Amino acid sequence: MKSLFKKFRVVKTKEEKIRLRKERLMALLSGVLFGLAFPPFPFPYLIFLALIPYFFALSKRESLAEINRITYLTAFIFTLITLYWVGSWTKEADPFLMISGVLLMFVNPAVYLIPSTLFYFAKKSFNQKTAFILLPFFWVTLEYVYSLTDLRFPWLTLANSLPKFNLFIQIADIIGAYGISLIVLMINLTLFFAIRQYVESKKINTRLILIALIIFAIPVIYGIVRINTYKIPEDKVKVGLIQPNLNPWDKWQAGNLDEQLEMYLDLSRKAVKKNAKIIIWPESALPVYLLVGNYFPQVNRIQSFVDSNDVFIMTGMPDANFFFDKNEAPPDAKYSKAINMYYVSYNSILLFSPQSIQVQKYAKIKLVPFGEKVPFVEYLPFLGNLIKWQVGISSWNVGQKQTVFDFVEGVQLKVGGVICIESIYPDFVAGFVQNGANLIAVVTNDSWYGYSSGPFQHKEIASLRAIENRRYVVRAANGGVSAIIDPLGKTVMQTKLFERDVLIGEAGITNELTIYSRFPLAIPLLCSIISIGIVLLFSYRKFINKVNKKNETN
Numbered sequence: 001m002k003s004l005f006k007k008f009r010v011v012k013t014k015e016e017k018i019r020l021r022k023e024r025l026m027a028l029l030s031g032v033l034f035g036l037a038f039p040p041f042p043f044p045y046l047i048f049l050a051l052i053p054y055f056f057a058l059s060k061r062e063s064l065a066e067i068n069r070i071t072y073l074t075a076f077i078f079t080l081i082t083l084y085w086v087g088s089w090t091k092e093a094d095p096f097l098m099i100s101g102v103l104l105m106f107v108n109p110a111v112y113l114i115p116s117t118l119f120y121f122a123k124k125s126f127n128q129k130t131a132f133i134l135l136p137f138f139w140v141t142l143e144y145v146y147s148l149t150d151l152r153f154p155w156l157t158l159a160n161s162l163p164k165f166n167l168f169i170q171i172a173d174i175i176g177a178y179g180i181s182l183i184v185l186m187i188n189l190t191l192f193f194a195i196r197q198y199v200e201s202k203k204i205n206t207r208l209i210l211i212a213l214i215i216f217a218i219p220v221i222y223g224i225v226r227i228n229t230y231k232i233p234e235d236k237v238k239v240g241l242i243q244p245n246l247n248p249w250d251k252w253q254a255g256n257l258d259e260q261l262e263m264y265l266d267l268s269r270k271a272v273k274k275n276a277k278i279i280i281w282p283e284s285a286l287p288v289y290l291l292v293g294n295y296f297p298q299v300n301r302i303q304s305f306v307d308s309n310d311v312f313i314m315t316g317m318p319d320a321n322f323f324f325d326k327n328e329a330p331p332d333a334k335y336s337k338a339i340n341m342y343y344v345s346y347n348s349i350l351l352f353s354p355q356s357i358q359v360q361k362y363a364k365i366k367l368v369p370f371g372e373k374v375p376f377v378e379y380l381p382f383l384g385n386l387i388k389w390q391v392g393i394s395s396w397n398v399g400q401k402q403t404v405f406d407f408v409e410g411v412q413l414k415v416g417g418v419i420c421i422e423s424i425y426p427d428f429v430a431g432f433v434q435n436g437a438n439l440i441a442v443v444t445n446d447s448w449y450g451y452s453s454g455p456f457q458h459k460e461i462a463s464l465r466a467i468e469n470r471r472y473v474v475r476a477a478n479g480g481v482s483a484i485i486d487p488l489g490k491t492v493m494q495t496k497l498f499e500r501d502v503l504i505g506e507a508g509i510t511n512e513l514t515i516y517s518r519f520p521l522a523i524p525l526l527c528s529i530i531s532i533g534i535v536l537l538f539s540y541r542k543f544i545n546k547v548n549k550k551n552e553t554n
Contacts, residue, residue, distance in 0.1 A: 023057040027070050030054035031077025037161040038082045040456040047161045048216070051188035052195065059128065059196070064120045071116035075109035082156055083108060085452035092249040097448070100370050108153065111146055115139045118531055121538035132193075134530065136185035140178050141531040144524035147425055150375035152366075155424055155457070158184045163460035166489055170223035172467040173514040177426045179523045180219070180464075187215050227488055230470075233508035237413055237439070239484070240271025240279040241476040241503040243495050248447045248478060260286060261298055265305055267502050272309045274504045278407065280476040283316035283420050283445040284347065290317050291350070291359060306352045312407055316419060316443035316476075319348035319361060332397050344397040347372060349417040349443060351405045360406070363399030364419040366428060372396045402428075404435045413439060413509060420444040424461050426468055427520035433469045434517060438509045440465060440473045447479035447498070455481055455497055463489035468516045472507040 012020070033050035036043045054074045061067045087093070087101020115138035122131035122138075139158075147154040159177035162169050162184075172180055194208035244263060264286075268279045288295055306313050322343045323329035329342040336343060346363035353360070367373040373396055407413035416432025416439070423429060423442045432440065442462055446455035459481040466473040467489040475483045483494035484505045495501045 026053035026057040027073040031074045034078035035081025039460045044162050044165045048187050052192045055192040068113045072109050075112035079108045085449045085454040090450040114142045125537050137527040137530045140527040163463040167223035168219045170226040171219040176516045233510045235509040236506040238276050240276030241482045242267045242281045243482045243501045245479045245500040270502045278312045281315035282476045282478040283443045285315045289320040306354050310354050313352040317350045320345040347396045362403040362417045365399040366422040402431045404437045415439045418442045429465045430517050430520040438511050440471045442475040445478040
């Protein structure tokens with residue numbers, strides 16, 4: 001057996017080993033620069049250089065396998081630094097969550113093989129330089145495609161590294177996060193071409209450097225103009241954001257519901273005393289299906305509070321509907337043997353309005369893979385029984401409508417309620433604005449992940465949603481970070497992580513649609529069309545070559 005391995009082993013020369021070592025070091029360097037560019041690290045500017053070492057390593061690779069290996073190495077280091085927190089790693093963490101976190105470390109880098117494979121196709125169809133020029137479009141295609149299917153997790157969109165570079169990202173109201181990623185990639189690429197030419201010929205290509213500076217300057221100049229000319233809306237509403245700081249693992253245990261509700265109402269009273277008109281509780285504020293009929297005393301307490309104080313309470317809350325007749329149940333309904341009924345359950349937002357018995361609802365649409373919904377469970381039902389969290393929240397149904405909540409409070413207020421991870425999807429949040437939302441509210445629970453990078457990254461991503469749509473974003477988080485973010489993406493006020501607190505402030509109301517809000521998919525679809533075109537061209541040329549070879553043989 002040993003001799004067999006020797007027979008097929010490729011012996012590398014000393015020079016080849018040195019070259020491979022250098023390429024791997026460049027890939028590692030790119031991965032580290034990537035990671036350090038993302039929050040909470042204070043180095044967002046590194047993102048404009050992060051790809052350059054990777055591009056050098058990529059330019060030395062010929063075969064698809066070689067290209068993908070170096071890409072995977074870069075993406076693995078990048079993932080390790082930025083997404084290490086997904087496994088939670090707290091003492092209470094569910095073992096399944098930890099396993100999912102470990103798997104993500106290896107699966108997430110694999111998605112970056114999509115642009116590198118497209119790069120290989122383009123190189124074979126044209127040449128290496130053209131392939132590099134097209135690579136930014138391939139990369140943005142990946143970022144968009146990664147937001148689709150049940151396995152979606154587009155957390156590391158390149159634009160998400162830049163919320164702290166507020167000036168640069170103002171152009172998101174035109175091109176969105178995907179457009180900013182495209183600009184970042186083009187800057188990296190132009191600098192790579194300039195540096196490579198200097199390394200090869202010892203000549204400085206001022207034209208390439210000038211192009212990189214112009215690409216960089218356009219968003220900056222736009223940002224300066226936008227910040228100095230933007231008028232904060234005059235119509236405002238005072239909101240109270242409740243941060244209870246409950247342990248997310250313990251609160252799902254039965255027996256303390258009334259105590260939890262009293263705590264929420266007590267914090268809400270503090271907001272009322274400071275004239276808050278809308279009070280927002282975080283995701284899954286109470287660990288029960290509040291409106292199913294078994295919790296009349298608790299529902300009455302909330303409604304009584306709302307009526308007596310003339311305020312709205314908007315809260316994250318589990319919700320469910322039950323059906324005796326299977327024919328009346330939706331297609332994705334589940335069956336419970338215990339109660340002999342079909343049911344659907346949702347991670348939802350409920351709105352309690354003063355002097356109204358109607359409770360408005362929104363059911364979460366973008367569910368966390370594995371955490372809230374087992375991917376492809378509709379087609380492989382047995383997976384739902386195999387994969388379950390101890391806290392029992394891995395089988396939510398998918399909401400069907402982007403409901404916008406109607407408020408009647410002096411001004412015509414319409415709120416798009418976004419639950420947790422939904423805030424990382426640019427075009428999805430824009431959908432609420434297209435439906436009339438003039439304020440965006442995020443309810444979330446990032447406490448699953450302890451004091452890690454996750455909660456800080458999630459909060460900063462909300463700044464991009466504010467700029468893209470020029471809307472205030474108010475964010476109520478169970479353990480933080482709760483915040484009020486203005487339409488320029490600037491955090492007006494925020495809480496500290498893992499402190500019980502009430503945040504009260506004013507949020508402006510805006511009705512105008514930005515260019516991005518109107519056309520959120522313009523850039524990702526353009527990039528996708530280019531990518532599909534390359535796949536078709538490569539496939540066509542490969543087919544023609546096979547036909548020609550066959551004809552020559554005959």
